[in-house]
Amino acid sequence: MNDNRILIIGSEGQLGIELCEALQKYYPDETIIRADIRSSTHSSNTPFEFLDVTDADAIRALIDKHQITEVYLLAALLSASAEKNIKQAWKVNIQGLLNLLELGREGVIQKLFWPSSIAIFGYESQREQCPQNGIHKPITVYGISKLTGEHWCQYYHQKYNFDVRSIRYPGLVSFKSPPGGGTTDYVMDMFRAATAEIQMHCAINPEKALPMLYISDAVEATIQLMHAESSKITIRDSYNIGGMSFSPKELALALQEQYPHFRPEYRRDFRYDIAESWPDSLSYKEASYDWNYQPKIDFEKMMSIMTSNMGVTAN
Numbered sequence: 001m002n003d004n005r006i007l008i009i010g011s012e013g014q015l016g017i018e019l020c021e022a023l024q025k026y027y028p029d030e031t032i033i034r035a036d037i038r039s040s041t042h043s044s045n046t047p048f049e050f051l052d053v054t055d056a057d058a059i060r061a062l063i064d065k066h067q068i069t070e071v072y073l074l075a076a077l078l079s080a081s082a083e084k085n086i087k088q089a090w091k092v093n094i095q096g097l098l099n100l101l102e103l104g105r106e107g108v109i110q111k112l113f114w115p116s117s118i119a120i121f122g123y124e125s126q127r128e129q130c131p132q133n134g135i136h137k138p139i140t141v142y143g144i145s146k147l148t149g150e151h152w153c154q155y156y157h158q159k160y161n162f163d164v165r166s167i168r169y170p171g172l173v174s175f176k177s178p179p180g181g182g183t184t185d186y187v188m189d190m191f192r193a194a195t196a197e198i199q200m201h202c203a204i205n206p207e208k209a210l211p212m213l214y215i216s217d218a219v220e221a222t223i224q225l226m227h228a229e230s231s232k233i234t235i236r237d238s239y240n241i242g243g244m245s246f247s248p249k250e251l252a253l254a255l256q257e258q259y260p261h262f263r264p265e266y267r268r269d270f271r272y273d274i275a276e277s278w279p280d281s282l283s284y285k286e287a288s289y290d291w292n293y294q295p296k297i298d299f300e301k302m303m304s305i306m307t308s309n310m311g312v313t314a315n
């Protein structure tokens with residue numbers, strides 16, 4: 001394992017910061033390189049490089065310089081940001097992925113992790129326990145790019161035997177870094193507003209439950225999948241994984257137990273429809289069967305972690 005040299009692209013985002021910390025338990029610091037288009041704002045012993053994932057030559061030069069064997073490609077424009085910048089979203093989410101898949105085809109890198117999203121589902125998908133191979137009709141730029149990316153991953157695996165692995169993350173909940181422009185960002189906004197006793201506006205339907213995952217479960221799943229034997233991985237587009245499911249109203253009620261004055265205001269915008277199109281919860285039996293995926297953090301544990309780390313004290 002220690003011959004591996006790891007590159008995390010998009011390392012300064014919500015997931016990248018925590019994935020980097022977790023990978024440091026498995027690999028020596030100098031074998032992990034962080035890269036992002038924005039400067040690093042958090043302390044880490046791992047080297048940082050500036051990189052634009054849409055620049056194929058720059059990626060090749062960086063991989064060559066650090067003799068990289070494995071890449072975690074996290075750079076993306078998320079659902080809400082992508083709707084506002086269609087062309088850039090396509091460029092980052094798809095051209096960025098193709099740049100790495102090509103390096104895999106050429107044998108320059110041996111393994112790639114690339115995340116997909118619940119945004120590949122749409123109105124016609126099953127609402128409860130949405131299956132792995134349900135109806136995939138995304139309604140967003142982001143969802144279209146993620147579904148296209150899944151097909152590209154499967155193609156490069158089937159045609160060129162490149163070891164690319166992927167997970168469809170639900171909305172990720174965390175406290176260490178601000179969320180990056182997704183539809184489920186309202187969760188972190190609610191915790192922040194309740195803690196700071198300020199007003200917040202939630203753009204989505206208060207009753208709409210969405211699949212969510214606490215960040216440590218997402219990070220653990222990612223490392224578990226990347227460490228699984230290749231023969232165990234039967235799905236090469238992307239694995240459904242799940243954890244909890246809750247609506248804005250349920251979260252607000254739970255927060256009101258500790259912050260009785262917290263009253264979010266519901267003010268619908270374009271994110272309302274995005275959320276409506278997504279399933280309420282996901283079935284993840286394939287991930288459990290193939291590589292023993294099992295989430296550990298349920299709603300109560302998530303509330304406890306988030307409130308204690310955001311300085312909320314229980315009554």
Ligand SMILES: NC(=O)c1ccc[n+]([C@@H]2O[C@H](COP(=O)([O-])OP(=O)(O)OC[C@H]3O[C@@H](n4cnc5c(N)ncnc54)[C@H](O)[C@@H]3O)[C@@H](O)[C@H]2O)c1
Pocket residue numbers: 009010011012013014015016035036037038051052053054073074075076077078092115116117118168169170171172173178179180181182184
């Ligand atoms: N956060 C979620 O709820 C969620 C849910 C489903 C899937 N995902 C996926 O997980 C991955 C990581 O998400 P995140 O929440 O950490 O996102 P984020 O927005 O917090 O972080 C993405 C990082 O990518 C960087 N980036 C953007 N354009 C770049 C470019 N051209 N070159 C290099 N870096 C660039 C950004 O600066 C940022 O640091 C993404 O692929 C996202 O689609 C996230």
